[in-house]
Amino acid sequence: MLNDVTFGQYYPAKSFVHNMDPRAKLVLVIAYIVAIFLASNFYALAAVTLFLVIAVIFSRVPFGRVLRSVKMILFVIIFTAILNLFFYSAGEDAHMIWGGWGALSLSWESVINTIFLAMRLFLLVMGTSILTLTTTPVALTDGIESLLTPLKWIKFPVHELALIMSIALRFIPILIDETNRIIAAQKARGANFEKGGLISRAKAMIPVLIPLLVSAFRRAEDLGDAMDARCYSGAKGRTKYKKLTFTWRDLIGLLLVAGLITGIVFLNSGFGDKFAILIHFFPQ
Helix, strand or coil: CCCCCCCCCCCCCCCCCCCCCHHHHHHHHHHHHHHHHHCCCHHHHHHHHHHHHHHHHHHCCCHHHHHHHHHHHHHHHHHHHHHHHHHCCCCCCCCEEEEEECCEEEEHHHHHHHHHHHHHHHHHHHHHHHHHHHCCHHHHHHHHHHHCHHHHHHCCCHHHHHHHHHHHHHHHHHHHHHHHHHHHHHHHCCCCCCCCCHHHHHHHCHHHHHHHHHHHHHHHHHHHHHHHHCCCCCCCCCCCCCCCCCCHHHHHHHHHHHHHHHHHHHHHHHHCCHHHHHHHCCCC
C-alpha cells in the first residue's frame, strides 16, 4: 500500500551522482530549488527540466522510481491547482473563459499560472528525491553536520540535529514496512480499507495507527537503550570513520548548477514572464 513512497529510501547503484560528496549534493539541491523559484517563464522551467533529466541519467536511478516520489503529494498538487485555477486574480485585462460567480472566475491567465505552478511542484519534489535516493542516511548526516559546522561557534547542537535527521530518515522505510505488515494482518482478519467514504476509511485506519504508534515508541526506546549501552554522549570527543573530500565530480556539478542559474536569469530577461505566450493567441 505504501510501496510507492520513495522519500528517505536509498537506491544503491554505482553512478556519477552516488559518488559525489554529500555536501556538494546538498548545495546542488539548494541551488536547484533556488533555480526553480527563479524561473519566471516556461523557457526557464524547460532548462530546469533538462537539468533534472541529466541528473536522473547520471544517477542511474530508474526514472519511474523518481517519478513515484510525486505520488506522495499528488493530492496537494491537485488541490493547490484547483484553488489557483478559480481564485487567481489576473487583473482587468484578463482573457476570461468563464465570468464566474462571486470570487470564482476562470481565465486563460489562471490556466497558464496553474500549469506553471504544477510544473514547479513536480520539479521540486522529483529533484529533492534524487538526493535521498543517491545518498545514504549516514552520508547525508555527515554532510549536514559539516555544512552547519560554523553554527558550533554559537553553541548550536549541530551534531544532535544531524543525528535526529539521520534517525528520522532511517525510520521512514522501517515504519513503511511495519505499516504494510499491520495492514496485511488487519486484512487477514476481515478489515476493509478500500470501501466506503472518506470518514469510514479514516475510521478503518485507527486499528492500523494505534499498533504503529506502539511499535514506533518501542523502537525508539530500544534505540535509546542501545545508544546508552554504547556510551553515546554526543559530539564531544567523537571522530569520523570516513572523512568527506571534494572531488572533480563535485566541481563539475557545481559548475553545471551555476550555469543553470545563469541561464535562467538570461531566459527570464530575454523572454519575459510566463504570460507572454498569450499575446500570440489573444489580441489586446
